[in-house]
Structures are given as C-alpha cells and as structure tokens.
Amino acid sequence: MALDLVQIRELAGRKEEENSRFRQFLKTGCGLEPGEIDQRVFETTLRVWAGIDCTTCGNCCREMNPSFSEEEVDRVAQRLGMERQQFIETYLERSEAGSENLWQTRATPCPFLKGNLCSIYEHRPADCSGYPYLHKADFVFRTMGMIERTFTCPIVYEVMEELKNSLGFLRAGSQPPSRVEEERTGTSATCRTQNGKGTPS
Numbered sequence: 499m500a501l502d503l504v505q506i507r508e509l510a511g512r513k514e515e516e517n518s519r520f521r522q523f524l525k526t527g528c529g530l531e532p533g534e535i536d537q538r539v540f541e542t543t544l545r546v547w548a549g550i551d552c553t554t555c556g557n558c559c560r561e562m563n564p565s566f567s568e569e570e571v572d573r574v575a576q577r578l579g580m581e582r583q584q585f586i587e588t589y590l591e592r593s594e595a596g597s598e599n600l601w602q603t604r605a606t607p608c609p610f611l612k613g614n615l616c617s618i619y620e621h622r623p624a625d626c627s628g629y630p631y632l633h634k635a636d637f638v639f640r641t642m643g644m645i646e647r648t649f650t651c652p653i654v655y656e657v658m659e660e661l662k663n664s665l666g667f668l669r670a671g672s673q674p675p676s677r678v679e680e681e682r683t684g685t686s687a688t689c690r691t692q693n694g695k696g697t698p699s
Contacts, residue, residue: 501550501554501652503560506652506655510648510655511649514645516662517648520661521641523665523667524637524638524641525638528665532637532639535665536635536637538661538664539637542657542661542664543632543657550652553615555614555651555652556611556613556615557650558630559610559626562625563602563604563605564608564623565602566602566625567598567600567624570599570624574621574623589603589609590602590604591603599623599625631643632644
C-alpha cells in the first residue's frame, strides 16, 4: 500500500476519471439506499484502517489546514502555555467565509507535526481527530470530497477501491462478476449495472 505522498498522488491521478464514474454509480446506479452504502463504508473502513499505521504516513498533517473552533483555540493555547491571542497570532489565520470554524492553521505542514507525530494529539481539533471523515453518515453525498482525499490519504484510496469491488462497479475493460465471485465478495445483484448506465441484472 502506497504511503508516500508522491506515490499516492500518482495512483489517485490514474483513478480520478474512474472515481468520477464511481461517484455517479453510487448516486444513480447502485440500487442501495444511502444508509446501506454508509454501512458498507463503515465496515470497509474498519478493515482497511486495521492494516495502516497513520504514524507511518502523516500526509494529512502535511497537506491540510485544520480548522479550530473558539473552544479548541482556548484548549490548545492552554496546552501550549500560551495566551489565546499569542497562539492565534503565532499559528492561525481566519478561515474562508462560510466555514464552520473561524480559525485555521496558516501554514503547511502543520506546525504541531513533529516527525510523523502530532505534538498536541490529545488536544487536537475535531477537524483532525475526525479525518478522513469516513465514519460520517451520507457518504454518497460527500463523494467529491472523498475523491479529493484519495490524493492524500491511503485509507480513503483503499476504501474507494474496495467499495468498487464489493458493490459490483464495472471498471473499464472489466467483466461482470460471476455468481461465485458475488457470493465470495457479497456483491449485491441490485448494484450490478454498467456503471449506472444499464439496468440491474
């Protein structure tokens, strides 16, 4: 599994067009309800995450500008022994208009990243602790963001690839799965379409 940022970006770039078709497949061709897809995502994420040690990666900490709520600003400032305003002036900037939180880190990599480890791990903001947001509901309505994260996070990349297999998505040049393969992978017949362009078999 690729953890290097250059490698994961290269792999994700090769899959970008296919992932866009998979996004449409989830919305119009899969035949599963959003909640059922969420359950597949949750189960797949647990399996994939068990095989990856995030401390050997750290790509998200090198690429993201996590946001901070007002409470999180106070909490991390206290953790660092800094006055609130000093903490803001040293590390943060205003988030874009319309963002849920007012503040975000002003630079990448994250200033709290030491090696591949977070120096404020127990006090990190929810934007970090919840990343890459695969445990949130309504995956099918958040697929654009997930496709973007395949360029950074190997967990998201692998979850997307496993979902394509388990949901019966037909990749370019592939053949529909046999009945034996369906039984092995648990592929639903209602999901077996020509990438959203055909009818369920």
